[in-house]
Amino acid sequence: MENTKQFFDSWIKSQSRIIDGLTDMARKYQESFWGLGAQGGGTSAFGGFPNVYTSWTSAVLDAMRQTGAGDVNLMQEVLSKTLSGSNAYLNLYQLWLPLFKAIRDKSVSPDTYKDLTDPKKYKEMLDRVFGFDPDVISQIAVQTAKSFEALTGTSQQFMKPWMEAAEKNLKDVPHMMEGRPEAYMQTYHTLFNAFDSTFGRIFHIPPVGKDREKVELLLRSFDHLSVYLAKTTEYQHTMYITGMAALEKVITSITDKMNRGEDIKGFDEFFDLWVDVSEKTFFDLFQSAEFSQMQGELLETALKVRQHNFKLMELCLYDYPIALRSEMDSLYKTIYELKKKVKNLEKQAEEVTP
Amino acid sequence: MKSPFDTAVMKDFVKELGEVSIKLIKGSETMTAIDDIDVGTAPKELVYEEDKLKLYHYVQKGEVTCSIPVLIVYALVNRQYMLDLQPDRSIVRNLLQHGMDLYIIDWGYPTKADMYLTLDDYINGYLNTCVDRVSKETGKKKINLMGICQGGTFCGIYSALYPEKVKNLVTLVAPFDFSTNDGLLFSWSKNMNVDALIDTYRVIPGDFLNAGYLMLMPFTLNIRKYVDMLDLIEDKEKILNFLRMEKWIFDSPGQAGECLRQFIKDCYQQNKLVKGELKVGDRVVNLRDITMPLLNIFASADHLVPPSATKPLNDLVGSTDKSLYEFKGGHIGVFVGTKSQKELAPAISQWLHERAGEDTKKKVPEISKKARPDARKIPERGPSRPHSRP
Numbered sequence: 001m002e003n004t005k006q007f008f009d010s011w012i013k014s015q016s017r018i019i020d021g022l023t024d025m026a027r028k029y030q031e032s033f034w035g036l037g038a039q040g041g042g043t044s045a046f047g048g049f050p051n052v053y054t055s056w057t058s059a060v061l062d063a064m065r066q067t068g069a070g071d072v073n074l075m076q077e078v079l080s081k082t083l084s085g086s087n088a089y090l091n092l093y094q095l096w097l098p099l100f101k102a103i104r105d106k107s108v109s110p111d112t113y114k115d116l117t118d119p120k121k122y123k124e125m126l127d128r129v130f131g132f133d134p135d136v137i138s139q140i141a142v143q144t145a146k147s148f149e150a151l152t153g154t155s156q157q158f159m160k161p162w163m164e165a166a167e168k169n170l171k172d173v174p175h176m177m178e179g180r181p182e183a184y185m186q187t188y189h190t191l192f193n194a195f196d197s198t199f200g201r202i203f204h205i206p207p208v209g210k211d212r213e214k215v216e217l218l219l220r221s222f223d224h225l226s227v228y229l230a231k232t233t234e235y236q237h238t239m240y241i242t243g244m245a246a247l248e249k250v251i252t253s254i255t256d257k258m259n260r261g262e263d264i265k266g267f268d269e270f271f272d273l274w275v276d277v278s279e280k281t282f283f284d285l286f287q288s289a290e291f292s293q294m295q296g297e298l299l300e301t302a303l304k305v306r307q308h309n310f311k312l313m314e315l316c317l318y319d320y321p322i323a324l325r326s327e328m329d330s331l332y333k334t335i336y337e338l339k340k341k342v343k344n345l346e347k348q349a350e351e352v353t354p
Numbered sequence: 355m356k357s358p359f360d361t362a363v364m365k366d367f368v369k370e371l372g373e374v375s376i377k378l379i380k381g382s383e384t385m386t387a388i389d390d391i392d393v394g395t396a397p398k399e400l401v402y403e404e405d406k407l408k409l410y411h412y413v414q415k416g417e418v419t420c421s422i423p424v425l426i427v428y429a430l431v432n433r434q435y436m437l438d439l440q441p442d443r444s445i446v447r448n449l450l451q452h453g454m455d456l457y458i459i460d461w462g463y464p465t466k467a468d469m470y471l472t473l474d475d476y477i478n479g480y481l482n483t484c485v486d487r488v489s490k491e492t493g494k495k496k497i498n499l500m501g502i503c504q505g506g507t508f509c510g511i512y513s514a515l516y517p518e519k520v521k522n523l524v525t526l527v528a529p530f531d532f533s534t535n536d537g538l539l540f541s542w543s544k545n546m547n548v549d550a551l552i553d554t555y556r557v558i559p560g561d562f563l564n565a566g567y568l569m570l571m572p573f574t575l576n577i578r579k580y581v582d583m584l585d586l587i588e589d590k591e592k593i594l595n596f597l598r599m600e601k602w603i604f605d606s607p608g609q610a611g612e613c614l615r616q617f618i619k620d621c622y623q624q625n626k627l628v629k630g631e632l633k634v635g636d637r638v639v640n641l642r643d644i645t646m647p648l649l650n651i652f653a654s655a656d657h658l659v660p661p662s663a664t665k666p667l668n669d670l671v672g673s674t675d676k677s678l679y680e681f682k683g684g685h686i687g688v689f690v691g692t693k694s695q696k697e698l699a700p701a702i703s704q705w706l707h708e709r710a711g712e713d714t715k716k717k718v719p720e721i722s723k724k725a726r727p728d729a730r731k732i733p734e735r736g737p738s739r740p741h742s743r744p
Binding site for chain 2: 272278279282283287289292293295296297299304306307310328329333336337339343
């Protein structure tokens with residue numbers, strides 16, 4: 001009961017935010033909906049709705065976090081996924097709103113849909129589905145640069161090109177989604193330039209002292225990281241391009257419906273159509289030998305980065321009184337072999353015992 | 355040309371989205387009223403324990419009518435309580451009601467200390483010990499084996515190596531012919547550098563495998579499932595069942611590296627089991643050495659273990675008494691679907707009763723023709739929407 005009380009207390013606190021959102025939505029609804037919103041297909045017609053929605057969802061999550069019932073972690077997780085799923089539902093709604101308006105005005109066609117959808121928003125949607133986190137890659141690069149800086153004592157300027165590269169690559173993502181090959185290549189150039197102006201210089205520095213091994217290992221790590229970054233860019237690019245292809249198929253499907261004089265009865269029906277078309281389009285991609293190979297290569301490049309990080313960590317911890325990973329592995333092997341021997345001896349003893 | 359979205363429809367969209375919020379609030383209220391997500395509740399006793407493994411014996415409250423005990427062997431991936439996920443949809447309870455004497459292996463959760471466990475350890479070690487233990491407990495020289503998914507593959511391998519210990523073999527949605535590319539897991543595994551994977555992780559985290567399963571149907575499993583859940587969210591019993599399934603899906607033990615290395619390389623990548631080249635310990639596995647009666651159950655719409663991976667077993671074994679049973683559904687439906695409870699469990703019970711020999715105490719009621727397994731050839735179906743995952 002206490003948990004339930006906490007939940008509702010927390011929930012009530014969020015009401016003022018929600019009421020504000022509702023008021024805002026009602027006002028904009030009055031102002032914009034009947035006129036079908038701002039020029040250019042913006043989402044202002046329902047601008048207040050997401051506020052209401054996110055207020056609800058954050059309130060629910062906050063409240064769940066404060067409860068302590070059995071299996072609460074699982075329930076929190078499920079609820080979080082539900083909220084995430086329904087947020088995706090809302091994002092999808094926002095994404096398609098300009099299109100709905102264009103459809104209503106009968107000005108949509110499979111050729112014009114790209115002008116009516118926001119690639120960045122759609123990318124966010126796909127990120128949510130596939131669990132991509134664009135910041136992670138930038139953070140890895142920046143973190144590696146930080147480690148290097150710590151090891152080599154180079155100036156803070158070392159970081160700058162990486163920060164700039166990460167920022168620039170993020171800006172290029174919407175263009176990549178539109179299938180512009182130059183944007184795709186640009187990400188490589190940006191990364192290469194960052195590499196050249198930071199780590200590239202190090203190749204010319206003579207190795208010094210006992211940290212040489214660490215520096216070399218870190219450089220090799222960075223080589224692998226660069227390969228991984230290139231591969232993950234290729235992978236995500238493929239996913240985004242496929243997502244755009246799915247989007248196009250949804251438009252075609254809607255246009256076909258329009259031509260046949262059929263209705264889409266509600267957003268649920270549209271949502272089902274979007275999921276079905278997207279699932280099928282991605283399934284076709286996933287089934288291809290090329291995708292399987294690319295996924296295998298991506299995994300391999302990621303694993304190499306991880307392996308080098310483990311080695312580096314061991315090297316850094318070597319002088320400390322800590323059991324290293326390789327030492328524990330060796331210990332596990334000894335225990336495994338001893339256990340096996342004991343089991344065999346026990347079995348033999350059982351067989352000879354009457 | 356008519357617009358599919360008129361003004362009234364636009365208003366409906368807003369209304370629908372508003373309803374989503376209301377459902378969420380009501381649903382959270384329902385969820386806070388749930389204290390425990392109970393699974394695997396059929397009473398059972400621990401009869402043996404070794405390392406992380408536990409062997410349980412289910413309590414039979416009625417009469418045992420099929421005196422040959424059944425040892426249930428689940429996959430190393432996920433947990434065995436899928437067979438007893440909820441009281442009204444439990445293969446275990448169903449088989450107990452049909453007079454079966456059931457044992458089940460719980461493989462446990464491997465840790466880094468288990469990284470060197472091999473296929474040999476699992477099959478010639480743990481599984482063999484459990485079979486011996488059940489034989490000793492029940493006084494039977496031979497017992498029935500019922501293997502599920504990867505556990506079915508293990509049981510097939512075991513039955514080929516120790517045919518003298520297995521009375522009857524039942525396999526459910528178990529892969530044997532890995533040459534197929536019908537399922538994405540089969541296709542993806544072929545391009546995986548498994549050495550790099552195992553050498554990096556040692557014990558493969560359950561989350562890594564889960565990510566792969568979610569990728570099989572990303573839109574359905576990451577978004578649609580949770581949006582659809584909102585329609586159930588006010589019903590405590592329904593939401594509890596949903597949560598039970600979620601608990602099972604994400605309750606994924608890590609995988610002992612050496613065992614997984616051999617399983618992926620020898621089976622998924624090189625199809626050695628079917629070729630008669632798979633070596634477990636110091637012995638080569640020949641599926642022709644499976645000579646006991648075989649009931650091979652496959653799911654026609656299985657996207658994880660497609661029929662093309664399961665069905666060939668019947669052509670590879672040496673058994674003369676062999677049955678192929680088509681379950682019309684997906685991988686998960688085999689365990690928790692309504693049809694599974696009404697048709698599949700009684701069919702398994704009937705098949706085992708008929709092959710229990712002199713030990714069967716009484717004749718069980720005839721099952722319907724529909725539920726009876728036979729060796730008919732059934733046309734395969736293409737991939738369909740899965741329930742969720744293995």
